[in-house]
Amino acid sequence: MLPAKFPGDPLPLVEFKASEVSHIALRDVKGCLSCENKPCTYICPSQVYEWEEDTLKINYVRCIECGACSKVCPTNILWQYPPGGYGVTYHY
Ligand code: SF4
Ligand code: SF4
Numbered sequence: 001m002l003p004a005k006f007p008g009d010p011l012p013l014v015e016f017k018a019s020e021v022s023h024i025a026l027r028d029v030k031g032c033l034s035c036e037n038k039p040c041t042y043i044c045p046s047q048v049y050e051w052e053e054d055t056l057k058i059n060y061v062r063c064i065e066c067g068a069c070s071k072v073c074p075t076n077i078l079w080q081y082p083p084g085g086y087g088v089t090y091h092y
Pocket of ligand 1: 026031032033035036037038039040041049056072073076077
């Protein structure tokens with residue numbers, strides 16, 4: 001077992017390693033402006049999607065690979081797993 005990163009660490013077996021390349025992209029960036037409820041911004045448990053002015057920022061390094069965003073926005077979000085060795089690793 002990996003050592004806890006801090007006292008009470010709830011995820012001592014989970015490791016994150018961010019790739020330099022995003023594993024998340026948008027098909028149509030401008031389409032987000034007319035997206036009615038912008039569900040990506042509240043469905044993501046890790047707050048990856050965030051609006052700055054009128055631009056949707058994708059903080060992909062925060063992604064925990066739950067897959068929820070590609071379910072609520074299958075037509076515009078292009079999501080794939082990070083390249084091998086990057087992203088979330090679960091140690092058993
Ligand atoms: S990524 Fe999808 S859900 Fe998010 S604002 Fe754009 S169109 Fe809407
Ligand atoms: S896969 Fe999950 S954690 Fe990653 S961006 Fe989508 S909703 Fe957020």
